[in-house]
Amino acid sequence: MASLNPFGGALGRRQASHLLKRATFGPTKLQIDQYTGSTAAQILTQLFTPVADPNPPSDPATNQPWTNPKPTDLNSENGDLITFFRGWWLELMHREGVSIRERMTFFLHTHFTTGFTTVNDSTALYYQNALFRRYATGNFLELSRKICMDNAMLIYLDGRLNEVGRPNENFAREYLELYTIGKGPQIGPEDYTNYTEQDVQEAAKVLSGYVNDEEYLETDPDTGLITGILRLNGSNLANRHDASVKTFSNAFGGTTIQPNALVDGMATQEAALDELDQLVAMIFNQDETAKHICRKLYRYFVYYDITDEIEQDIITPLAETFRNNNYEFQPVLEQLLSSQHFFDTDNGIVTDDSRGAIIKSPLDLVVGATRFFNVGIPDSSSDLQQAFDVSFRSLLGNMNDQGMSFYDPPEVAGYPAYHQNPEFNRNWISNNGLARRYQFSDVLVENGDNQGFQLDIVTYVDNALHISNPADPDVLVQELIDDLFPEIITQERFDYFKDDVLLDNLSAANWAGEWNNYKISGDDTAVRIQLEGLLRALMQSPEYQLY
Structure with a gap:
């Protein structure tokens, strides 16, 4: 029996990570560290803490917002302004702390769908996005x-x-x-x-x-x-x-x-x-309205498959909460995201786990990686041209290559992954899209000058806050897997990443020697090759595509 009863007690690392991954666009390792041992209620309190409204996007041509009230002849072309708006929103997702606001803003975009190619008006798109953000938890x-x-x-x-x-x-x-x-x-x-x-x-x-x-x-x-x-x-x-x-x-x-x-x-x-x-009141007085929206929230945050049991035990009581609270989002989300069902503790069946059961969207894949690895992306407030024209155009292009035209769903119902039965999130996977997903690990570590950002995996690993003992290959691989993968993997898979990829079938002592040589000499050539190979193998694995 599925249960909305609260999950009691402190959350373990994977449980805290699960909540943070579903409620944000991906936590950093330090955030997972910080909230491991907290209760779900404590994390939710932080997730729903109000944050200041962001400044509107700026146009590099004027270094000023163009939305007050609309562009003039001094501004960039409309197509560029739309790209700046889209990049501005990606930047908010990339830099946001532990808050559910941008995740819910995106939910509202997937629900009240519009697309930039049809609207073709950067100012209208911005104010709609601001409207979603205003009501994201309201x-x-x-x-x-x-x-x-x-x-x-x-x-x-x-x-x-x-x-x-x-x-x-x-x-x-x-x-x-x-x-x-x-x-x-x-x-x-x-x-x-x-x-x-x-x-x-x-x-x-x-x-x-x-x-x-x-x-x-x-x-x-x-x-x-x-x-x-x-x-x-x-x-x-x-x-x-x-x-x-x-x-x-x-x-x-x-x-x-x-x-x-x-x-x-x-x-x-x-x-x-x-x-x-009167029209809105008439529609919202119907029980089915609350149920319809709760189903969408469930599929967005938990899993796409709504069985008769889920309909009875989860959707119906969530809808009652929704109506009893005059359609406020926060009580419903708190009930769902703190429940035994969300954390897969409402039964002993391991084949129905929702953790690690959603395929990452290109947005989750791209923004989640830049957030987790603390990838330095130029700040739009200090370097507009580089931030938007280089970095965010590159991120948008990578998402497009993976099958997601950001803020331009292919149909009026939105992105198929959020509504199209029976495939739902499996719509993100195609032969070309999957290959492009795998290529993003190459994008992260190569051609930084051409894309405005680059992950230095050696610097990342050589930080005790990220990896406690990089010289120990067991520790190194285990700590990365613990946070990058949603579920525990088999020993065979672990050995593959450690022995076949990182060590390249050499000994642990050999790796320790290479790491110590790097620390003494500063020459990271040998360890960089191995670490970049490990990063690629992890990010190109089936396990990493899930959350």
Whole structure:
């Protein structure tokens, strides 16, 4: 029986590492050291500690943000600004401490999907990202209301084209199917258990009359962030909004939504906005909405396979917590990430372990490696041109080569790995993508001048905070494996990494001699060759591809 009961007591090293890897984009060795022996609740307290909002991205052409309110002729081209924005977000992930914020910001991007090739507006993308970050550990219901007027979303799913007499149902359909309540079992050609085609049509009417603000002057009073606008005529009436009575299907109890104030047959601004509030409230009053989002959280943080047992023992009580807390993320995440089920202690079956059961995305692989090995990447605040034009373009390119166009999912449902049944995270693995994953270990240790960053594995190992005794090959290999691999490996695998790779079938005494010679002479040639070979073997192993 799967259990959401809290895991009691101190966490061992692999348990602490498991929580940190799932809740962040990868811990450093020092962070694993620091939190080993803590309780799950103590780590979660740190993960949810508020952190300051980051400064917006800057344009190397002006050394200033371009989002206040939008680019001018002095700024770089839009395509470059989009790349700077994407690199800026990667930098936040790379430098973030023990916090769940960026991990959840990315979750929201995978959920409320937009892509830069369709939106093609760096300012809209930035403010959407800022909106996700604002609600990353906050209220999902409120965010689901705000996303309806988000500039990037209005562009991406054609909400700006939806007006009375000329309905566009794209956003309304995805809002129901993907973003809130989900389909449920199909009951007709275009009808589902949780909503029908009638509901899509009626929701589209509620959502009519909104457009993206091309001048970026409209500010949301709650968040202080730039938002889209409700189109009004000179009398402040929503003349592009459908002011008719909207009648929803039995899936929503036959609910009706209509403006509470009309002038000359048009809704007032307040009345149109109130209809949007009514729509969101109607959807979130359904039990299935909480369940749909909890399933996505479960697949994101735990495992893709939701069995009948998981649905009953995990999803249903999580959804109850979600609803009882007015759709606040934090109580649900704390319940899930501190549970016996998350730490695989709710039963004695070893074949259903979720630890080491998720294939790393290219994002997790790239950012996780740069974080764990403390790879020095130029700070955007001090060296914009090098940081963004070299380092982060290289990181983005490597992710793209591995099968992930960052901030540009291939479909409106997002990246297939987070939603496409039955493959889910196995979508990350293809013949070409796997080869490129393996090549990233070469990227880390080679061509630093060409990519703006490089891992010096000798310097990393020659630090007592990282490896306690590098001259001892057993210690060296074991301490790397303990943190890089999610599960304990067999003795045969350990011997392969130690004897065949690091020692190259020479003796442990030989390695100790080479290491001591390096320490005396400063010549690291011999040990570098062996350590880089070990790094490649570890990072190119099946075990390393999992977390």
